[in-house]
Amino acid sequence: xxxxxxxxxxxxxxxGLIISMFGVTACNSGSNTSGSDSTSTASSxxxxxxxxxxxxxxxxxFSKMFSQxxxxxxxxxxxxxxxxxxxxxxxxxxxxxxGASDAPMNPKQDSTAGADVLNIPVTCGAVxxxxxxxxxxxxxxxxxxxxxxxxxxxxxxxxDPKIAAINKGxxxxxxxxxxxxxxxxxxxxxxxxxxLSKVSDEWNTKVxxxxxxxxxxxxxxxxxxxxxxxxxxxPGGIGYNELAYAxxxxxxxxxxxxxSGNFIVPTIASTSAAANVQLPADGKVWITNTDAPDGxxxxxxxxVLIYKEQNYNNRSQDEATNxxxxxQWMIHDGQQYGADLSYAPLPDAAVTVGDNLxxxxxxxxxxxxx
Amino acid sequence: MDNISGxxxxxxxxxxxxxxxxxxxxENFKANRLRRSYRQISTEKVFKRTLMxxxxxxxxxxxxxxxxxxxxxxxxMKALGIKFLWGKVWDPVREIFGAYPxxxxxxLTSFLALLISIPFSFSVAIFLGEYYPxxxxxxxxxxxxxxxxxxxxxxxxxxxxxxxxxxxxxxxxNIGAEPIGLGILSSSxxxxxxxxxxxxxxxxxxxxxxxxxxxxAAYAMGAxxxxxxxxxxxxxxxxxxxxxxxxxxxxxxxxxxxxTMIIGNTNIIPKSxxxxxxxxxxxxxxxxxEAANPVYLSALIxxxxxxxxxxxxxxxxxKRIIKRFTNV
Numbered sequence: 107x108x109x110x111x112x113x114x115x116x117x118x119x120x121x122g123l124i125i126s127m128f129g130v131t132a133c134n135s136g137s138n139t140s141g142s143d144s145t146s147t148a149s150s151x152x153x154x155x156x157x158x159x160x161x162x163x164x165x166x167x168f169s170k171m172f173s174q175x176x177x178x179x180x181x182x183x184x185x186x187x188x189x190x191x192x193x194x195x196x197x198x199x200x201x202x203x204x205g206a207s208d209a210p211m212n213p214k215q216d217s218t219a220g221a222d223v224l225n226i227p228v229t230c231g232a233v234x235x236x237x238x239x240x241x242x243x244x245x246x247x248x249x250x251x252x253x254x255x256x257x258x259x260x261x262x263x264x265x266d267p268k269i270a271a272i273n274k275g276x277x278x279x280x281x282x283x284x285x286x287x288x289x290x291x292x293x294x295x296x297x298x299x300x301x302l303s304k305v306s307d308e309w310n311t312k313v314x315x316x317x318x319x320x321x322x323x324x325x326x327x328x329x330x331x332x333x334x335x336x337x338x339x340x341p342g343g344i345g346y347n348e349l350a351y352a353x354x355x356x357x358x359x360x361x362x363x364x365x366s367g368n369f370i371v372p373t374i375a376s377t378s379a380a381a382n383v384q385l386p387a388d389g390k391v392w393i394t395n396t397d398a399p400d401g402x403x404x405x406x407x408x409x410v411l412i413y414k415e416q417n418y419n420n421r422s423q424d425e426a427t428n429x430x431x432x433x434q435w436m437i438h439d440g441q442q443y444g445a446d447l448s449y450a451p452l453p454d455a456a457v458t459v460g461d462n463l464x465x466x467x468x469x470x471x472x473x474x475x476x
Numbered sequence: 477m478d479n480i481s482g483x484x485x486x487x488x489x490x491x492x493x494x495x496x497x498x499x500x501x502x503e504n505f506k507a508n509r510l511r512r513s514y515r516q517i518s519t520e521k522v523f524k525r526t527l528m529x530x531x532x533x534x535x536x537x538x539x540x541x542x543x544x545x546x547x548x549x550x551x552x553m554k555a556l557g558i559k560f561l562w563g564k565v566w567d568p569v570r571e572i573f574g575a576y577p578x579x580x581x582x583x584l585t586s587f588l589a590l591l592i593s594i595p596f597s598f599s600v601a602i603f604l605g606e607y608y609p610x611x612x613x614x615x616x617x618x619x620x621x622x623x624x625x626x627x628x629x630x631x632x633x634x635x636x637x638x639x640x641x642x643x644x645x646x647x648x649x650n651i652g653a654e655p656i657g658l659g660i661l662s663s664s665x666x667x668x669x670x671x672x673x674x675x676x677x678x679x680x681x682x683x684x685x686x687x688x689x690x691x692x693a694a695y696a697m698g699a700x701x702x703x704x705x706x707x708x709x710x711x712x713x714x715x716x717x718x719x720x721x722x723x724x725x726x727x728x729x730x731x732x733x734x735x736t737m738i739i740g741n742t743n744i745i746p747k748s749x750x751x752x753x754x755x756x757x758x759x760x761x762x763x764x765x766e767a768a769n770p771v772y773l774s775a776l777i778x779x780x781x782x783x784x785x786x787x788x789x790x791x792x793x794x795k796r797i798i799k800r801f802t803n804v
Contacts (some may be wrong), residue, residue, distance in 0.1 A: 148481055189765030213770055284656060289741030289758075291568075293764020314569035316765040324751060326741025327763060335637055340645075413499065 127159055155427055159186040160193020160206030163293050163348060164408050167449045171440040179435075181428060183254070192315065197223070197411055200419045203429045208293020209317065210390035222414035224463045225389045227407040227456045228436055229449045232349040232361040232377040233298050238337050239264065244276050246360040247369050250403070251396075253362070254306030256344060257285055258313075259323030264342060272363075279342070286336035286345035289326030291317040297406035300345045320412070346404075347375065350448035355402040366399040376402040377450035378443035385459045388474050407456070408437070417470045426469045434464055434475070542784060549778035555771050560778060568763070574777035575782055577745045581753035582783070583658055584746055585735065586728035589667030593724060596668075597675035598717065604676075605683025606705060618680075624706045625673040633737030636666040641738055653750040658740035661749045666738060667728045674727055675720035682716030683709055715802045722794040729787055732757040756783045 154321040158168070165187035172183040176181055190207035198207035198219050201258070210225045222394050235248055246254075250439040252268050261268060265278040288295045296317045303310040314320050327333040330351040337343040337357065352359050370376050380401030381393050395403050416426030437460040441451040452460070469476050552560065554675045556573055563574020608614040619632060644665070645657030686709050710717075732755075740752030741762060756779050767773040 191766040191768035194768050212768075214770070218770070282654075289736070289754075290762040291764075293766075315769070316569045318568045318741065318763050320565060320567035320569065324658060324742070326754070326762070328736050330739070332737065336658070339637075339642065 108178030132347050154181060154203070156181060156425075156432055157166060157186075157202040158183060158193075158204045158206060158410075159188050159196045159202045160411075161190045161208050161293055161408055162187040163190075163208050163231060164206050164229065166350075167448050168450060170443045170447060174443060175432060175435060175440070181432065183432065187444050189291065192434060195475075197413075203412070203425070204407065207411060208406065208408050209215065209296040210407075210409055211411065212350065218243045219413075221418070223411050224290055224414050224467065225373070225409040225411055226433060226460045226463050227381075227385070227389050227458075228410045228433075229379055229441075229444055229452065230381045230393070230405055230407050230456075231297075231449060232372045232380075232402050232405045233294055233301075233346050234349050234352045234372045235344065235362065236334065236337050236342040236347050236352050236357045236359045237338075239279060239281070239339055240341060242276060242358075244273070245358075245371070246276065247272050247342055247363065248360045248364045250301075250305035254302050255307050256283060257287075257302060257321075257323070258306070258308060259285070281342035284290065284336070284340045284343045285321075286327055286333045286340075286343055287324050288318075288322050288330075288333055288346075289328050290332075292329075293317060293406070293408065294330070294346065294348055297392075297394060298404060300392045300406070303403045304392075304395040322353065324471055349374075353448055364399070364401060365395055365397055367397060370400065370402045372402045372404075374445055374448060374450045376400060377405045378453055380405040381407065381456060382453035385455050385457065387459065387462065388411040389427055389456075390417065405450070412467065414466060415468050415471075416474065423469050423474075426467075430464055430467050430474045435462075437461070437464075501559065503510040508772070513539050520749075529682075542781075545784055549774050549781050552771055552778045554736040554767050554772035556775065560775070561782070564745060566759070568767070568769070568772050570768070571771050573772075573778075575756065575779055577743050578754050578779065579782065579786070580745055580761050581660070581739070582729060582757070582786070583752070584749075585663045585667055585739070585755060586725060588660065588749065589639040589728045590662035590721065590725050592664060592668035592712040593672050594675065594721065597672045597724070598679060599722070600672070600676040600678025601683055601717070602662075602705060602709075603718075606701075606709060609684060621673045621676050624669065625634075625677075628683040629670065629731060629734040630737075631667050632670055632734040636662060636734060640665060648750055653748075656740065656752065658738050658752055660739065660753045663735045663739040663753075664749070667731055670731065670734065671724035673715070673728050674723040677722035678718050678723065679713065682713040686712045711801060716795055716797045716802060718794070718798050722798075723788060726787060729790070730757055732761045738760055756780075756786075 125394055126369070149369065149416055165185065168183075168187075169187045174184060176182050185206075185362055186196075187200075190209060193202070193205035194207055194211060196202045196403075198215075200358055206228070207225075208231075208306050211219070211223055216223065235253065237246065239246070239320065245312075246269075250270065252261065265280045266281060270276075270278055296315065299309075299313065300315045301317050302313070303315045325336050327336045327345070327395060333345040334347055334357060337345040337347075338355075346355065347359075351357075352433055359372065361371050363369050364380075379398050380396040380403065382398055383391075383393060383396055385391055389407075389409065391407070393405055393407060398407065412433065413428060416429070417423075437452060437457050441457075444451045465473060465475050491586040552573065555571070560573060560575055561579070562576045563572065564576050565572050565574050565579070567573075572798070600617070604614050604618055641657035641662050643657075643730050644659075645655045645663045648657065649655035690712065691704055694708045699707070735755055738757035739754060739758060741754050741758060742752035743754055743759075744752065760776050760779055760783075764773075764776055765775055
């Protein structure tokens with residue numbers, strides 16, 4: 107009897123092991139097939155689902171747009187908010203139909219892409235300078251040079267004469283300035299550093315423009331909420347946040363002096379105004395430090411990226427057409443959903459550039475949009 | 477566990493005796509017996525092979541991870557060479573990548589956390605293992621300690637940011653340090669809480685396994701409780717306690733989310749425990765998604781490789797120390 111029991115136990119144990127092993131391999135193959143499935147749906151004939159990936163800044167707007175688009179056209183768009191850089195990577199490795207980025211593709215990325223990739227402006231956003239001075243009730247004003255000096259660590263106290271000179275009548279405390287910046291790579295940082303590089307030679311040579319830079323001073327917080335956390339908790343803190351985030355969290359933010367010398371409050375209108383400039387035909391432009399007299403100077407486009415020639419990786423013409431039509435809808439009808447979420451709608455000039463770019467998209471050499 | 481291995485011992489012993497008994501018994505019974513033992517032997521083989529395969533898969537996965545890290549980081553190794561290890565600047569714009577500040581940050585926070593946590597985890601281990609092994613209070617304490625390990629690290633991060641950081645900031649203001657609150661000290665404190673259960677649980681199990689005959693012998697000679705713990709229990713469980721420390725350290729080295737939220741993510745070499753800093757794991761977590769430039773991406777992967785190697789080295793040194801302890 108005892109032997110039987112032992113045998114049974116052994117049998118059970120082995121069976122369990124084998125099952126779990128099969129389970130593991132099945133899981134593996136399962137995820138493999140689902141992986142290739144998702145890529146093949148991206149390139150299969152049905153084309154009812156469109157895959158996109160990239161910028162997390164765009165995500166709230168895209169979620170709204172895509173759910174509306176699904177209701178209107180019955181086409182599902184699956185967008186993964188994994189960051190601009192990762193979105194570009196996914197596009198280049200052909201795992202998604204479109205990428206989205208807060209910075210236009212740089213020459214290095216263009217060369218790894220293997221074929222022409224179009225950068226289509228899809229929305230614009232502003233980056234605001236947030237600060238925490240509980241005793242200061244007036245909205246502080248910043249000039250480009252003062253802002254650069256603060257983030258370079260040259261101005262260390264709030265009552266520095268340079269800050270006082272532009273904020274006459276405001277009683278500034280002697281608190282130390284605690285600079286907060288993004289610790290994660292981010293399009294917001296790209297816009298902010300692009301602005302500082304344009305207005306300050308010292309910034310341009312010492313630090314430069316990128317999604318992540320070697321910060322001369324300050325504390326790093328992860329994400330918008332990380333920077334906001336440092337600013338809100340630290341008296342004397344200063345940081346930069348997306349406009350939408352600062353509005354939703356009722357943070358103090360300053361007016362920025364633009365190129366024309368006007369001090370501009372960041373709003374949806376002043377962001378759109380900043381974007382209303384002459385755009386190059388390829389859509390790749392930093393609109394920081396805008397020429398527009400009523401434009402807020404720290405603003406930027408966000409782009410959707412697609413291959414110009416859509417006949418790659420066994421994609422069908424239907425699929426390619428669906429993607430292009432979606433993008434066309436996004437830069438026209440889709441824009442109405444922006445304002446509620448504090449995204450600035452595209453100005454006409456940008457829409458025209460986007461239209462021209464979409465018209466240049468081809469399938470097997472022939473234009474998709476007639 | 478004991479039960480299962482006990483059963484195997486029985487089976488193995490039986491096989492030998494079975495061969496002997498089958499010779500002396502009747503033909504029919506002998507044939508049956510033989511058939512069954514053949515089946516048993518083949519089951520035995522299949523079982524052994526299955527175990528072997530499963531164990532090999534684990535080995536292959538670990539080697540695979542190391543290889544992937546090594547292969548993916550060749551680009552940055554070529555571009556930066558060995559300078560990567562002691563370079564002090566991390567500048568994605570100019571493609572200068574030095575891991576030194578993060579290496580120091582990782583080691584400093586982990587060892588500081590370990591130092592803070594050891595008194596707590598050992599006290600808990602001795603309390604639960606020796607003084608109150610049973611009862612509602614010790615059950616509760618045991619469960620709470622185990623719960624510490626089950627809480628997701630992002631929650632520690634939040635708690636650290638909203639509760640611990642302001643306390644540390646007040647403390648820093650009082651002693652005259654720059655009152656930011658974020659930094660090495662806060663991260664080490666959070667980490668020390670997170671790693672308590674590893675050393676505590678293992679230590680408790682070890683202490684409970686000390687043979688009571690040994691302890692009773694000591695008591696019989698007039699030793700007090702403290703003397704028994706000091707001269708019998710602790711020496712007996714030394715290697716187990718150290719293994720627990722090693723586990724805790726491993727956890728501290730790799731912790732990402734909670735540390736990222738409160739270390740201040742500043743790429744400088746920390747000058748004091750109030751300084752801001754950064755760790756390897758948190759740099760990777762922060763910058764991986766937006767690293768579009770090939771060398772940049774490769775440098776981040778190389779950072780992962782360095783972290784992997786640091787963990788391996790610390791584990792190897794730890795094993796050596798455990799061995800020395802047990803041989804004495």
